[in-house]
Amino acid sequence: MDYNDLFYFTIIVDEQGFGAAERRLGVSKSTLSRRIAALEKQIGVNLLHRNSRRLALTRAGMQFFEHCKTIERDIRDAVLSLAALREKPSGHVRVSGRTLIAQYYLSVTLAKFIAQNPEVRVELVATDSDLHPVEARIDVAVTTRPIKALPQDVIVRRLVEDVYVPVASPAYIKRCGQPRTPEELERFQTIGEGGDAAGRPQAWELSSADGQRHMARHEPAFLCNDLRARYHAAVHGAGIALLPSGFLRDAFNLGWLQPVLPDWRGPTETVYAIFPSSKGMLPSVRALLDYLGDNLPQAMGLGRSLPGRAA
Structure with a gap:
């Protein structure tokens, strides 16, 4: 008909x-x-x-x-x-995020977004699986995947950069001391990655403010493929760990952890927002993207967001 x-x-x-x-x-x-x-x-x-x-x-x-x-x-x-x-932000928005980011940062940021936009209903999918935004019907995916690994048919927006830093608990430092240079790190207990990295010599790529670089080799006393477990092991004195600084704000404020080798830092990790298309984007999705860009860095205890908004 x-x-x-x-x-x-x-x-x-x-x-x-x-x-x-x-x-x-x-x-x-x-x-x-x-x-x-x-x-x-x-x-x-x-x-x-x-x-x-x-x-x-x-x-x-x-x-x-x-x-x-x-x-x-x-x-x-x-x-x-x-x-x-x-005309105005409303309706249902689906957001996915790496489990750690979803638990500690997105939940807080999205709660504040909803308070300012009461007609928007947000569904947060916490997962460490690689979801394709189109196939999984995700409006905004927040991920730390390397940029080259992202799907080709999505738009990418950088939200914030986080840097890994070596840390240990005050109790461990009181008991064992701390290295003065990266070369001394191998003489201390460390906390390393498990999974595929277990059983192999490990090294942290460290750099200083004046441009020096050093591959700090170490043999971990504790290994785990979960970052939260490595964090808790460090808090309870298992050794020195390399952890993202955004994850450490409360631990520093509460005195649970403190920097080791404060003049040295580990690699930088970028947090991305990926979404299917900016053409015909609903106001709710656009508003959420802009809100994440403006507020996620603060939730992570980091600096201002990187340039660039949704087109």
């Missing part, structure tokens, strides 16, 4: 004739008459009584017209609802 014919039928009845409908639609009377005849043939009943002086609905036509008017109102309401979505 050509649903345009339902629209033509509704206008013809509203205008009480083919001539008036022609003037309103810009479609010739002959074409309109042919389309209504085809519609009647397809549904198997006559909808209109036709003569040279007036047009009237059959009993079936009256019933059919009410249904067509309902369809027209539903379509109009649907279009208006989309227009409303484009």
Whole structure:
């Protein structure tokens, strides 16, 4: 069925004739008459009584017209609802984030976003799996994956950079001391990565403010592939760990951990927002992207966000 014919039928009845409908639609009377005849043939009943002086609905036509008017109102309401979505942030937004980021940073940032945008409902998917935003129906994915590993059919926005720093608990430092140079690190207990890295010599790539670089080799006393577990092991004195600084704000403030080799730092990790497209982006998604760019660095205890907003 050509649903345009339902629209033509509704206008013809509203205008009480083919001539008036022609003037309103810009479609010739002959074409309109042919389309209504085809519609009647397809549904198997006559909808209109036709003569040279007036047009009237059959009993079936009256019933059919009410249904067509309902369809027209539903379509109009649907279009208006989309227009409303484009005017202000509202509706459902799905966000995914690496588990650690979701637990410690996104949950806080999104709670504040919702407080400022009460008509937006946010669903946060915490996962360490690599979700494709389009395939997984994710509006915004927050990830630390290397930029070269991101899907080619998404848009990428850098949100903030975090730097890894060597830390240890005051109790461990009191008991074992601390290295004065990266070369001395191998003489201390360390906390390293597990999984594929377990059983192999490990090294931290460290750099200083004056541009020096050093591969600090070490043999961990404690290994785990989970960053939170390495963090807790460091807090409880298992050794020196290399952890992201954004994750350490509370530990520093509470005196649970303190920097080791304060003039040296580890690699930098970038937090990205990836999303399917900025064309036709709903205000709720655009507002959320901008809010993350402005507020996620603060939630992570880091500096200002990197340049660039959603296009």
